[in-house]
Amino acid sequence: MQTREFLVSAPGKVILHGEHSVVHGKVALAVSLNLRTYLRLQSTASGEVRINLPNIDTFLAWEITALQPLLAGCKEQGDLKELDADLLKRLREFTGILDDSTDTRSMAVLAFLYMYLTVFAEALASITVSVWSELPTGAGLGSSAAYNVCLSAALLSARGTISSPLTPQQESARWCKDEMELINRWAFMGEKIIHGNPSGVDNAVGTWGGFLRYHAGNITPLSWVPILRILLTNTKVPRSTKVLVSGVKDKINKFSSVMKPVLESVSAVSCTCEQTLTEMATHGPSAEHYNILEELIDINQHHLNVMGVGHSSLDTLCRVTLARGLHSKLTGAGGGGCGITLLRPETDASVIQSTFEELKSCGFDCWETSIGAPGVQQHSSAALSQDVLKILNSY
Numbered sequence: 001m002q003t004r005e006f007l008v009s010a011p012g013k014v015i016l017h018g019e020h021s022v023v024h025g026k027v028a029l030a031v032s033l034n035l036r037t038y039l040r041l042q043s044t045a046s047g048e049v050r051i052n053l054p055n056i057d058t059f060l061a062w063e064i065t066a067l068q069p070l071l072a073g074c075k076e077q078g079d080l081k082e083l084d085a086d087l088l089k090r091l092r093e094f095t096g097i098l099d100d101s102t103d104t105r106s107m108a109v110l111a112f113l114y115m116y117l118t119v120f121a122e123a124l125a126s127i128t129v130s131v132w133s134e135l136p137t138g139a140g141l142g143s144s145a146a147y148n149v150c151l152s153a154a155l156l157s158a159r160g161t162i163s164s165p166l167t168p169q170q171e172s173a174r175w176c177k178d179e180m181e182l183i184n185r186w187a188f189m190g191e192k193i194i195h196g197n198p199s200g201v202d203n204a205v206g207t208w209g210g211f212l213r214y215h216a217g218n219i220t221p222l223s224w225v226p227i228l229r230i231l232l233t234n235t236k237v238p239r240s241t242k243v244l245v246s247g248v249k250d251k252i253n254k255f256s257s258v259m260k261p262v263l264e265s266v267s268a269v270s271c272t273c274e275q276t277l278t279e280m281a282t283h284g285p286s287a288e289h290y291n292i293l294e295e296l297i298d299i300n301q302h303h304l305n306v307m308g309v310g311h312s313s314l315d316t317l318c319r320v321t322l323a324r325g326l327h328s329k330l331t332g333a334g335g336g337g338c339g340i341t342l343l344r345p346e347t348d349a350s351v352i353q354s355t356f357e358e359l360k361s362c363g364f365d366c367w368e369t370s371i372g373a374p375g376v377q378q379h380s381s382a383a384l385s386q387d388v389l390k391i392l393n394s395y
């Protein structure tokens with residue numbers, strides 16, 4: 001254990017196109033959000049591992065001596081492609097968390113304990129970890145990935161597996177490429193626990209930040225993209241990514257010849273969108289470019305409904321925005337959660353205002369977002385706002 005205190009943060013994301021299809025090897029386009037998850041790790045002398053998760057009202061501690069036997073017979077972590085199923089089973093028995101459990105607390109605790117035990121396998125350290133997020137939990141904005149990326153970065157750095165990049169002169173710092181790749185791979189393990197069968201796109205955005213094309217594990221940063229104005233709406237309808245991802249898989253298995261062309265078409269939507277964005281960045285955006293982006297949004301939203309991940313609240317979002325000439329689609333796993341609406345450069349402020357008002361009257365939260373935030377970072381306390389510090393320091 002090299003550091004007594006560690007502060008890190010990672011961004012949430014929006015998926016422009018390709019959610020669900022990306023799980024089945026198709027192309028997705030995703031971008032980081034200006035909403036972040038923050039984590040503070042302290043080394044202690046309590047002989048305990050403590051986790052404070054105020055967003056989900058979870059405050060738990062375990063004696064290290066009680067956790068140690070769970071590591072008996074553990075495999076080396078190797079290339080981090082597969083979870084250690086035996087360790088996960090022992091952890092489920094220890095915590096009493098059932099196999100089919102999807103509740104918020106169980107998933108967060110399981111991901112934390114699994115990552116803690118595997119990172120510190122050689123010598124379990126006494127630490128307190130506190131996490132607080134600006135992201136709504138379980139709403140399609142990658143809260144699980146931001147959580148897992150923060151855990152991975154802080155635990156690996158505290159263990160000394162990767163460096164602690166912050167120098168005394170800096171407020172924020174990032175790791176080198178190889179270390180970021182390790183953070184990303186370890187975060188993917190956490191996503192596997194929370195999601196079941198994640199594609200890896202969410203943790204890639206949480207790690208690297210910016211605008212990414214993601215295809216079968218290959219991450220390509222897109223630097224040539226125009227500035228897009230995006231409205232985010234949280235329908236506040238709760239849903240679980242794990243359940244939705246497994247529902248799509250069942251549908252593909254049941255209607256393979258029907259569903260495969262749908263996935264292929266979504267992939268083509270992602271590629272056409274990427275081409276259009278590149279043209280917009282190279283030649284300057286035109287009205288026709290925006291028409292194309294809007295049509296692609298509509299096509300994809302229909303495809304997502306075909307996959308069975310729509311929701312009446314998302315239909316309402318699409319209807320309310322379309323009445324003002326604006327186009328929307330769900331983002332993330334769907335089934336409720338959040339949707340995105342593309343704003344055109346000429347969209348009048350009064351139109352945006354009336355859209356906000358009508359969406360709020362439906363019970364939704366709605367705000368204009370800013371995209372392209374940096375990926376995972378280590379911070380000094382001077383870099384964090386007083387509000388965030390106050391929450392993280394109160395445990």
Ligand SMILES: Nc1ncnc2c1ncn2[C@@H]1O[C@H](COP(=O)(O)OP(=O)(O)OP(=O)(O)O)[C@@H](O)[C@H]1O
Nearest residue numbers: 104107108133138139140141142143144241332333
């Ligand atoms: N701030 C947090 N504190 C504790 N646990 C969190 C936090 N944020 C996310 N989680 C964990 O992540 C889970 C939500 O993950 P889920 O993948 O279902 O939704 P999401 O990541 O917000 O959306 P999507 O995967 O569609 O982008 C929660 O149930 C919880 O276990």
Ligand SMILES: C[C@@](O)(CCO)CC(=O)[O-]
Nearest residue numbers: 019020198199200332333
């Ligand atoms: C639904 C999904 O495609 C995106 C969730 O943000 C799942 C995944 O890619 O892991």
Ligand SMILES: [Mg+2]
Nearest residue numbers: 142144145241
């Ligand atoms: Mg998630």
